[in-house]
Amino acid sequence: MSKYSLFGKFTVQEGKRDLLADILLEAAASMKDLDECEIYIVSISENEPDAVYVYETWENEQAHQNSLSLEATRTLISRAKPIITGMERISTLETVGGKGI
Amino acid sequence: MSKYSLFGKFTVQEGKRDLLADILLEAAASMKDLDECEIYIVSISENEPDAVYVYETWENEQAHQNSLSLEATRTLISRAKPIITGMERISTLETVGGKGI
Numbered sequence: 031m032s033k034y035s036l037f038g039k040f041t042v043q044e045g046k047r048d049l050l051a052d053i054l055l056e057a058a059a060s061m062k063d064l065d066e067c068e069i070y071i072v073s074i075s076e077n078e079p080d081a082v083y084v085y086e087t088w089e090n091e092q093a094h095q096n097s098l099s100l101e102a103t104r105t106l107i108s109r110a111k112p113i114i115t116g117m118e119r120i121s122t123l124e125t126v127g128g129k130g131i
Numbered sequence: 132m133s134k135y136s137l138f139g140k141f142t143v144q145e146g147k148r149d150l151l152a153d154i155l156l157e158a159a160a161s162m163k164d165l166d167e168c169e170i171y172i173v174s175i176s177e178n179e180p181d182a183v184y185v186y187e188t189w190e191n192e193q194a195h196q197n198s199l200s201l202e203a204t205r206t207l208i209s210r211a212k213p214i215i216t217g218m219e220r221i222s223t224l225e226t227v228g229g230k231g232i
Contacts, residue, residue, distance in 0.1 A: 035174050037138055037186065037222075051227050058229040069170065069231035071188060073136050073224035083224055085138065085186050087172060087231070120221065121138075123174035123184055126152050128159040130170035130188070130231055 031090035033068070033125035040082045041116035047074060050082045053110045060102040066093035068131045080115075087131055132191035134169070134226035141183045142217035148175060151183045154211045161203040167194035169232045181216075188232055 069087035088094040170188035
């Protein structure tokens with residue numbers, strides 16, 4: 031199976047962007063020792079005060095699926111859910127290679 | 132200055148996707164020792180046979196700008212140009228943190 035990348039956008043309640051970014055950074059930290067998760071990058075956009083973007087690269091699609099049922103992930107999802115107003119999967123990709131993976 | 136991420140899509144002439152992916156992987160390899168380039172990931176999409184996606188994270192926006200005038204980058208751009216039919220900057224982001232950077 032190929033490496034699997036996702037690029038997604040979360041929209042949050044006004045003023046909650048930094049809180050969601052912090053929760054997602056905790057998610058990234060919780061996957062520090064999870065080798066199947068190669069990349070989990072949290073970003074914001076100057077022009078969109080209520081959006082947080084995440085780019086993830088996983089060893090394969092199954093590894094990403096499995097991560098959703100981890101205790102740490104579920105706890106973070108339950109904390110983030112009340113402030114999230116929208117989620118958009120911008121791209122689902124098969125990663126060929128590159129620097130940093 | 133913040134870390135700077137870009138997500139972009141190249142469209143290529145029919146049948147040239149793998150060639151462009153190879154050129155972009157060479158670009159990634161040429162930046163192996165360039166610390167300012169933290170991430171340069173090349174991906175394709177199952178549903179878009181003529182597209183190649185690149186996600187990049189740089190130490191800052193200036194570092195990305197500087198990279199465009201590197202000899203290696205210019206050579207690769209000149210090789211890729213004839214087969215590229217379109218370029219779309221999907222997102223320009225300020226990266227907060229995460230795993231892999």
